[in-house]
Amino acid sequence: MTDTTEPNPSGVDTPSEPDVETVSALEAAEHSAPQFVRWFREVAPYVHAFRGKTFVVAFGGELIQANALNALVQDLSLLSALGIRLVLVHGSRPQVNEQLRLKGYTQQFGRGLQPTDAAALECAKEAAGEIRLDIEAAFSQGLPNTPMSHAQIRVISGNFVTAKPLGVIDGVDYRHTGQVRKIDTDAMKAAIERGSIVVLSPLGFSPTGEAFSLAMEELATSVAVGLRAEKLIFITETPGVVDSEGNVDTELARLDADALLASGELDETTSFYLQHASRAVKRGVARAHVVPFSLDGVVLLEIFTHDGVGTMVVEDTLDDLRSATIDDVGAILRLIEPLEQDGTLVPRGRATIEREVENFSVLEHDGVIFGCATLNDYPADKMAEMACLIVHPEWQGTGEGDLLLRHMEARARAQGAKRLFVLTTRTAHWFIKRGFVQGGVSDLPKERQSAYNRQRNSLVFFKRL
Template sequence: MENAIQFVQWLRSVAPYIHAFRGKTFVVAFPGELVRAGALPVLAHDLSLLHALGIKVVLVHGSRPQVEEQLGLRNLSARYHNGLRITDAAAMECVKEAAGELRLDIEAAFSQGLPNTPMAHAAIRIISGNFVTARPIGVIDGVDLEFTGIARRIAYETIHPILSAGGLVLLSPLGFSPTGEAFNLTMEDVAVSAATALRADKLIFITETPLLSDSQGYEVRELTAHQADILLHHGNLPADIAFYLQHCVKATRAGVPRVHMVPHNLDGAALLEIFTHDGVGTMISTENLETLREATIEDVGGILKLIEPLEADGTLVKRGRELIEREIEYFSVIEHDGVIFGCAALYPFPAEKMAEMACLTVNPEVQSQGDGERILKHMENRARAAGFDKLFVLTTRTAHWFLKRGFVHASVDALPKDRQHMYNWQRKSQVLIKQL
């Protein structure tokens, strides 16, 4: 029974994301290292699940280790300049060989229809073609990169109907010129160009690199493009991570709302990043996605959903929709990417220069991450701005949390007169007051 309850709670928690992402376009780029590590079948299962949920998926694969392998088989040496491969005619043959093998492996992975797997009964069609027009990079610092190129155009007008018809699109790190030449591109460049041209809602890099961390070693879960620029400017990042991050910033600057870097060594990394509040990777966005603000009438449904479980178990006093609608001006909410994860209300008692903070709630999934304290500080600031000297709360179960944050026990007589008359002697809530 406990497992059943956990399943229901999990399904309810991901439902807002499923609703929000249906019909959206995601570009998912993964390196050749993921294929070499044997993780392609699992990735195919996870992306097939996204497809089944109505998400339009475009895949972009890399091929660096496979190209290195082909070069080794021909006793050829890899040559680089500024981190880019110098692709001569012999190396270009290796690039084509690697891309052809990978394309077949990827198509095979998405053709599995084995029972008892996420691919059971799936009939996914993955389509690739000459969707990328490219040009040569040319000569840089006196070095001719030969057949190494960059994407010039993505055939979005051809790709969109394929996605609308239920197909997946596969893009290789190869591009073609109008004169019929093929060029070796980077997976990152193709992915950014595709996400930009298709006006994708998300670009997800499933990387061979570890989770991004700052100079103190702390994991970085979310960055604005501006913050990412600062991080790159300091120059302390490993070259491979910096290369990914540069392309993440480029994509956000070009209008892609969300770009994610997710390490591939975690099972189900793409799903965990997309369908959980904090994800498992680093998200880069144009602006900070988490906001703490005063509530509006549009937030009533989200507040009700948040507080209903606590009303049911008696932690909070029950409030109906009509009451919250009438009192919405007293509420503040904390939201992340459009989903409300916390709330509180501030009720004024001007005669005594006191305010009551009520209904402080944080989604259980994201507790212990400081959101409750952020809401508390926000409500304290609201109270101070309104000219109040004291903030009080009435609680039956969370007194210790408030005591640790500067509140002290008080009697019912210390409450404003009007609030004393409304005190529920059956609940016998503890009264705690904080001097502002």
């Protein structure tokens, strides 16, 4: 048996010190374990929400040039294991340009539509074939002690896309440049429902057997729309939409995105991707994202963290969801009064509503206001209070309450608030299901504490923005 002590001058045996590296490893484990468990619990709602949903993930040849393909495939295999249905659309612009250069052609492709001659089409075919094989090889990995261990993912490619020639525009013959005519969504759905990942190259085929070069961005948008995808994710060279202070704008309503595009303030690359993201959302895709491939694990970070790391475009129907005006006071009162009478809400009265009407947002359809909410700002504490969140009973259950909540969160965030809080007596579970955590009266801003009605004994819930 090995002695665990060493002699010392006093003649008393003293236990030897543990190895420094062992202590460091133990301390690191003790520190990281709670963090890991907390993170795993935090992502659980997203896992439940996205299982069985379809994501279209699109990336250009620039990602492959940056040697980021292998890491992306590992993350996508994890999404597939979690039950998310995946369609991949890859680009090949830099690879086509390299093929053209090596063959002595001067033509080079940039963003947007350009004519494709016969030589360029051949280069596009070669580049697409090489990239597709690289993707298939990456998904075929399965070495032990790697993220792909035990992964058995089937990758399917095929003639899912019917294309047509772009033709002659303003006197320019675009020759072998095409556009999407039809997507075989039934065949694609059958493949992804069996757990396979569909991989599409930026090529389409006509009923006459011709091949056409397609823009990856247009193809990905058409596929996402045709599949009614939950998400369209562009993995790009750009970090997303960056504001004047250098921060990424993590969420944009589609009409805000369109206004930003019209302003001409964005750089060419960001504008190009944001345009397609906006178009996808307008045509029925629930969410469209623009994220940078320079960030390791970007897809996981965008999907499984609250704010994400890129820019997400959503269809916030601002024609139906708008700031209230003095003309809306009567309709707001009609929404509020039944809940005031049964004690759900604190009575406010017309004078209070008129005085605070600029804090209200309303949901309107065909001239009928059927929902409202108000926001009170506490800038010194970087908090905001949401109150009077109401949806008319006939419209409840269709997601309008969530739409109002997202809108108020965006308003609070824009005002600089870091936390949103609500006081409620009867709807605690609704807020808990949407990420609110119970707090106490002492957690409220001092100003709000002094106005707290202790007779009502309302519960206080907070949500980090």
